[in-house]
Amino acid sequence: MGIYFRLFRHRRFAGLCSGQIVSLIGDAFFPIIVVVAAAKAGTPAETIGAVFAARFVALGGVVLFSGALLDRFDPVRAAVVADSTRVVALAVLAFAWDGRLDAVVVAVAVLVGLCEAVSEPALLVIAPRVLDGRNPTAAAGPTAGPAPAEDAKDAEDAEVTAAYGLLEGLRNVSGMVGPTLAAAVVAGLGSSAGAVLAAVTFGLSAVATRWAGSHLVAGSRSGAPAQKPDPARAEPETPRPGSDGPGEPEPEPEPSLLHSALQGLIVLWRIPWLRSVQLLAVIHVVFAVGPWMVALPVFLVEGGHSATLYGFVLGAFAIGNAVGALVGGRIGGPRRGLYALALLALYGLTVLAPVASGSLVLLTVAFVAGGIGQQAFDVAKMTGLRRDVPEELHGRAFSADFFFSFASLPLGQLLGAALLRFADPRTIMLWGGALVLVSTAAVTLRPDVRRFSSAPVSASMPAAPTPLVER
Numbered sequence: 001m002g003i004y005f006r007l008f009r010h011r012r013f014a015g016l017c018s019g020q021i022v023s024l025i026g027d028a029f030f031p032i033i034v035v036v037a038a039a040k041a042g043t044p045a046e047t048i049g050a051v052f053a054a055r056f057v058a059l060g061g062v063v064l065f066s067g068a069l070l071d072r073f074d075p076v077r078a079a080v081v082a083d084s085t086r087v088v089a090l091a092v093l094a095f096a097w098d099g100r101l102d103a104v105v106v107a108v109a110v111l112v113g114l115c116e117a118v119s120e121p122a123l124l125v126i127a128p129r130v131l132d133g134r135n136p137t138a139a140a141g142p143t144a145g146p147a148p149a150e151d152a153k154d155a156e157d158a159e160v161t162a163a164y165g166l167l168e169g170l171r172n173v174s175g176m177v178g179p180t181l182a183a184a185v186v187a188g189l190g191s192s193a194g195a196v197l198a199a200v201t202f203g204l205s206a207v208a209t210r211w212a213g214s215h216l217v218a219g220s221r222s223g224a225p226a227q228k229p230d231p232a233r234a235e236p237e238t239p240r241p242g243s244d245g246p247g248e249p250e251p252e253p254e255p256s257l258l259h260s261a262l263q264g265l266i267v268l269w270r271i272p273w274l275r276s277v278q279l280l281a282v283i284h285v286v287f288a289v290g291p292w293m294v295a296l297p298v299f300l301v302e303g304g305h306s307a308t309l310y311g312f313v314l315g316a317f318a319i320g321n322a323v324g325a326l327v328g329g330r331i332g333g334p335r336r337g338l339y340a341l342a343l344l345a346l347y348g349l350t351v352l353a354p355v356a357s358g359s360l361v362l363l364t365v366a367f368v369a370g371g372i373g374q375q376a377f378d379v380a381k382m383t384g385l386r387r388d389v390p391e392e393l394h395g396r397a398f399s400a401d402f403f404f405s406f407a408s409l410p411l412g413q414l415l416g417a418a419l420l421r422f423a424d425p426r427t428i429m430l431w432g433g434a435l436v437l438v439s440t441a442a443v444t445l446r447p448d449v450r451r452f453s454s455a456p457v458s459a460s461m462p463a464a465p466t467p468l469v470e471r
Contacts, residue, residue: 003162004326012130012212013163019208020123020167021174023083026201028178030055030090030112033191033198037099047101054106058113060406066117067399068260070125071392076213079122082115083206087199089115094195121398124382127167128160130212158332161383165329168379172322176315264396268404271388273337273448277381278401280443282408284347288432290412291419292351295432299354299425309360313367317350320371327372328379337452340380341444346373348436355429384452 008014031052038048070078089111097104186194210217268274297310324343331339350370353363382398389397419428443449 003158004166004329007131007159007163007166010131012215013127015208016123016127016130016212017167017170019083019205019212021170022201022208023119023205024171024174025178025181026086026090026198026205027116028175028182029186029194029198029201030108032179032182032186033093033194034101034105034109036186037105037191038101041100051101051105051109055109055113055116056406058110059117060403062114063117063121063399063403063406064261064264064396065257067121067264067396068257069118070122070395070399072260074217075122075125075395076209076217079119079126079213080206080210082118082122083202083209085111086115086202087206090195090199090202094192094199097192097195099191117399120402121395123167124164124386124398125394126209126213126216127163128386129216131159131163154332157383157387160386161332161379162329164382165325165327165379167325168328168375169322169325172318172325172375176318176322261396261399263393264398264400267389267393267397268385268400271454273446273452273454274385274388276443276446276449277452278404280439282404283439284436285405285408286412286415288348288351288412288435290409290414291416291428292432294413294416294420295425295428296354298420299429302425303358305358309363312360313354313363316364316367317371320368320373321375322371323368324372324375325379328376331376331380334451334453336380337384337448338444338450340377340452341440341449343373344377345437345440346370348433348440350433351429351436352433355426355433380452388454 008017034048034051066078089108093104093108182194182198185197268278300310327343328340333339347370350366350373353366353370357363382401385397385401386394416428448454
């Protein structure tokens with residue numbers, strides 16, 4: 001746990017974490033406001049679904065393009081603009097909304113989804129750059145000599161992995177606290193007060209993010225290159241007018257946003273271990289996770305259990321996610337992929353647990369374990385992605401990674417709903433658990449997947465974590 005305390009001692013990273021916490025709490029208010037307003041007005045469930053769908057269609061429809069924008073422009077400014085836009089949208093909801101689920105609410109839902117498509121990958125791009133003020137030779141101590149390049153790289157990987165683990169852990173904790181707080185505020189003070197408070201949280205998030213990344217923005221203003229040239233742009237040397245030899249390269253026109261966005265998909269496909277892991281994730285989500293999410297409540301209800309049990313085990317899974325983020329933040333070394341995939345296999349046991357036992361204790365343990373495994377795997381994968389993908393493509397790569405998981409889930413749930421017409425929930429859950437276990441074991445046959453890295457195995461040992469020093 002020592003590295004997490006050192007991360008919090010880094011003031012700018014702590015500020016970024018604070019912005020993340022309040023932003024995620026603010027995220028919980030909009031759906032609560034919609035549900036409460038619908039209940040008061042007697043709105044049909046189809047209308048509520050349309051509002052939520054508008055949010056997620058906007059999110060999924062532009063997330064690939066938002067990654068291209070993050071690589072093309074400054075990610076700190078992009079995140080601040082996204083938070084500020086949500087402040088305005090929720091302020092409109094607070095003061096210009098009559099409580100009906102009409103065009104105003106749909107417009108706010110679309111804006112919220114668009115802003116999430118920017119802020120989600122932006123945070124993953126910004127966090128390591130905020131920490132990038134450590135001096136590897138001086139931070140080890142006054143008596144230590146210069147660290148070898150490989151040891152410095154291992155230390156940086158450990159630091160970034162822990163940072164992602166901490167951010168994901170805060171995300172999960174805020175995801176548990178936010179809905180409870182939002183429900184209490186909206187029930188006690190009304191929807192307008194809830195919208196105002198949500199707008200305030202996004203305003204605080206914008207201020208915290210801007211302060212945390214102020215040195216990055218200042219660097220871009222001073223003329224220092226914020227990131228490397230986009231590899232999608234070719235810049236051949238051309239002769240100067242009136243000269244025989246090549247002169248200054250003539251810049252090519254800016255590539256289209258679509259062309260830039262596709263670079264994120266291409267880079268994930270061209271790195272063999274990332275391609276294998278992304279295919280594994282899609283297989284899990286479409287053929288195991290989605291159908292299981294549909295079959296689980298049906299299975300519990302048909303088994304004579306109440307909806308309370310369903311909510312309880314989902315809460316246990318969320319607790320496991322919070323713990324798993326911190327566990328994933330400590331995964332390192334040449335077998336990091338093997339450890340992450342072994343933890344992911346715990347999710348297969350979670351899928352099988354309701355079929356194997358009706359014991360509340362065993363179900364709780366299984367769901368906590370599955371949450372730990374799923375989140376630890378995600379954190380380790382994000383660190384590997386950042387390490388193997390060129391920095392100028394980070395925004396697009398993270399957006400593409402998010403898109404694969406996000407776009408696959410509705411397909412999996414539709415498949416689950418269709419399968420319930422032909423198979424019983426028990427069979428669907430048995431199939432899902434077996435698929436997770438078998439496919440996860442199969443992908444570990446690749447050596448690069450076991451390392452979560454395209455680089456060859458290094459003989460050096462990971463360096464000890466070093467203190468963080470601000471730039």
